Amino acid sequence: MNTSADQIKKIEAQEYEDLVSQTKPKPTLLKNCIWAFVIGGLICTLGQVILNYFIGQGLTKLDAGSATSVVLIFLAALFTGLGWYDVLGKHAGAGSIVPITGFANAIVASAMEFKREGYVFGVGARIFTVAGPTLVFGFAVSILIGLIKVVFS
Amino acid sequence: MSSLISAFLVGGALCLIGQLIMDLTKPAVTPGHILVGYISIGALLSGLGLYQPLVDLAGAGATVPLSGFGHTLTQGTLKAVEESGLLGAISGGVEAAAAGITAAILFGYVAAVLFDPKG
Amino acid sequence: MVNQKKQGLQTIIFEEPPVLTAWATIVGPKEGEGPWRSDFDWIMEDYEFGESSWEKAESKLLRETVKLAVSKKNYQPEDIELLVSGDLLNQITSSSFAARELQIPFLGMYGACSTMAEALLTAAMAIDGGYFERVVAAVSSHHYSAERQFRFPTEQGVQRSMSSQWTVTGAGAVVLEKGIYGGPRLTCATIGKIIDLGQKDANDLGSAMAPAAADTIKTHLSDTNRPSDYYDLIVTGDLGKVGSALLKQLFIKNGVVPEPNYSDCGVLMFNDNQDVHAGGSGCGCSASMLCGPLLKKMVQGKIERLLLVATGALMSPTTSFQGESIPGIAHAVALENP
Numbered sequence: 001m002n003t004s005a006d007q008i009k010k011i012e013a014q015e016y017e018d019l020v021s022q023t024k025p026k027p028t029l030l031k032n033c034i035w036a037f038v039i040g041g042l043i044c045t046l047g048q049v050i051l052n053y054f055i056g057q058g059l060t061k062l063d064a065g066s067a068t069s070v071v072l073i074f075l076a077a078l079f080t081g082l083g084w085y086d087v088l089g090k091h092a093g094a095g096s097i098v099p100i101t102g103f104a105n106a107i108v109a110s111a112m113e114f115k116r117e118g119y120v121f122g123v124g125a126r127i128f129t130v131a132g133p134t135l136v137f138g139f140a141v142s143i144l145i146g147l148i149k150v151v152f153s
Numbered sequence: 154m155s156s157l158i159s160a161f162l163v164g165g166a167l168c169l170i171g172q173l174i175m176d177l178t179k180p181a182v183t184p185g186h187i188l189v190g191y192i193s194i195g196a197l198l199s200g201l202g203l204y205q206p207l208v209d210l211a212g213a214g215a216t217v218p219l220s221g222f223g224h225t226l227t228q229g230t231l232k233a234v235e236e237s238g239l240l241g242a243i244s245g246g247v248e249a250a251a252a253g254i255t256a257a258i259l260f261g262y263v264a265a266v267l268f269d270p271k272g
Numbered sequence: 273m274v275n276q277k278k279q280g281l282q283t284i285i286f287e288e289p290p291v292l293t294a295w296a297t298i299v300g301p302k303e304g305e306g307p308w309r310s311d312f313d314w315i316m317e318d319y320e321f322g323e324s325s326w327e328k329a330e331s332k333l334l335r336e337t338v339k340l341a342v343s344k345k346n347y348q349p350e351d352i353e354l355l356v357s358g359d360l361l362n363q364i365t366s367s368s369f370a371a372r373e374l375q376i377p378f379l380g381m382y383g384a385c386s387t388m389a390e391a392l393l394t395a396a397m398a399i400d401g402g403y404f405e406r407v408v409a410a411v412s413s414h415h416y417s418a419e420r421q422f423r424f425p426t427e428q429g430v431q432r433s434m435s436s437q438w439t440v441t442g443a444g445a446v447v448l449e450k451g452i453y454g455g456p457r458l459t460c461a462t463i464g465k466i467i468d469l470g471q472k473d474a475n476d477l478g479s480a481m482a483p484a485a486a487d488t489i490k491t492h493l494s495d496t497n498r499p500s501d502y503y504d505l506i507v508t509g510d511l512g513k514v515g516s517a518l519l520k521q522l523f524i525k526n527g528v529v530p531e532p533n534y535s536d537c538g539v540l541m542f543n544d545n546q547d548v549h550a551g552g553s554g555c556g557c558s559a560s561m562l563c564g565p566l567l568k569k570m571v572q573g574k575i576e577r578l579l580l581v582a583t584g585a586l587m588s589p590t591t592s593f594q595g596e597s598i599p600g601i602a603h604a605v606a607l608e609n610p
Contacts (some may be wrong), residue, residue, distance in 0.1 A: 066253065090432070097429065134189050
């Protein structure tokens with residue numbers, strides 16, 4: 001109907017968008033990347049130390065890997081509970097999100113935040129706010145790959 | 154010692170990629186998207202046989218990032234398919250990743266009971 | 273019929289301008305570390321404020337601020353005829369739960385961060401309309417109750433974007449009265465239209481709200497036939513550094529140039545070293561600045577005429593997830609010394 005009015009509106013929005021992208025401060029990319037690399041690298045190094053320890057204790061590689069995940073998740077849950085992980089995350093960005101500790105942090109933070117809404121539908125439900133989608137997509141892809149293997153073998 | 158250095162370098166690089174994705178696509182990609190993306194791509198690369206070499210090279214540098222969790226899911230699924238066919242495709246992933254998933258939920262719940270958010 | 277009380281397109285003129293006879297503000301610890309420490313009535317020691325949740329803390333903050341403002345005139349809450357109040361939480365519960373305790377007849381307002389101006393102008397209309405003689409306008413916001421509702425759980429390790437603003441923990445309350453008192457009076461107000469230029473970034477609300485502020489200021493000045501230097505200070509609510517930089521560019525585009533008497537509460541609220549990125553935001557931002565330093569400066573005569581343009585971003589997490597853009601609004605209230 002009102003095509004010319006719509007067009008003017010669109011042009012106005014585009015002009016403003018250009019103005020905004022000129023004005024908006026850019027993320028401090030280099031600093032963020034260095035932080036992410038170093039902290040992410042250190043968390044993985046800690047993982048390697050734990051992994052080496054479990055392998056040294058005679059666990060199979062697979063079991064040692066699982067045990068390492070459990071220990072890292074425990075540490076992340078503890079640090080989140082103590083209120084330290086969010087401070088780390090502010091600087092490290094993806095460095096503290098990408099490792100499995102970031103997955104644990106997202107789970108614990110959501111669960112803790114909704115404690116005041118009760119232990120069943122507060123903590124119990126919200127614990128899956130971030131874990132839910134992550135597991136859904138992880139399962140979906142791995143099952144799909146499994147099905148492809150079933151079909152082609 | 155060399156296992157530690159390669160874990161540091163590869164793990165750091167995987168995190169660096171995540172940081173670049175977040176910063177360059179702001180505000181579209183959130184931390185939640187990063188987690189979902191890493192587990193999915195890890196599972197996919199693992200299915201294509203591309204993730205195992207990275208694990209062989211870097212150990213925890215490749216398994217600790219969430220893409221490694223995706224890798225665990227896929228490897229568990231593939232192994233279970235060999236053993237029990239179609240049923241394995243459904244049960245294998247969770248079996249392999251059970252320790253991680255259960256630990257995250259258990260410790261998450263316990264932490265929520267013990268601690269209050271401090272802000 | 274000629275409407276005597278409305279002038280131009282969107283501006284209301286008060287025949288007998290209500291007088292701001294008392295005001296109070298209580299702010300959070302971080303705000304207390306900022307440049308205005310000595311201008312606030314009270315600074316909270318922690319964010320819980322003796323309560324067991326962020327929401328309860330915010331409601332108490334609002335309640336105590338209203339009580340404090342009322343007590344400055346030696347009134348009791350029951351002496352107040354109407355409470356016009358709002359906040360950022362779902363169903364504005366901080367306000368209604370505060371009103372539950374205060375037992376003052378209550379009108380709830382939601383204008384996101386523009387609520388202070390919305391409440392002030394509604395209160396002034398109620399008085400100048402002849403219905404009430406003593407009304408309180410109040411708002412609150414709390415950093416952590418807002419953060420968990422609009423963004424992430426407070427303990428999640430996330431990086432805030434450079435354009436994001438820090439929701440102010442703070443409440444402000446103003447007692448408005450009919451009659452002849454000394455003190456700043458609310459002479460006119462401009463009710464803003466919603467302006468939405470398609471901005472979608474919920475981490476950059478300043479950019480979403482700046483066009484609304486520009487529109488309201490332009491309309492206000494043309495409705496009232498006032499030059500921009502009529503006011504000693506034109507202050508926007510919480511555009512922050514990004515939004516106020518954009519507003520200055522929109523001023524130039526519109527041919528309105530209020531600099532250097534333009535500023536923004538979000539920019540003023542914190543020191544640069546407080547790591548709040550683009551500045552403060554939230555209802556409490558403009559409310560605490562108004563009920564703290566700005567009204568103090570009016571009483572001291574350092575500011576004679578003030579135009580407060582409180583800005584609001586009227587989205588919710590639901591609309592953001594559904595891909596909607598962010599509607600911005602701005603209301604202007606003119607405060608003038610007699």
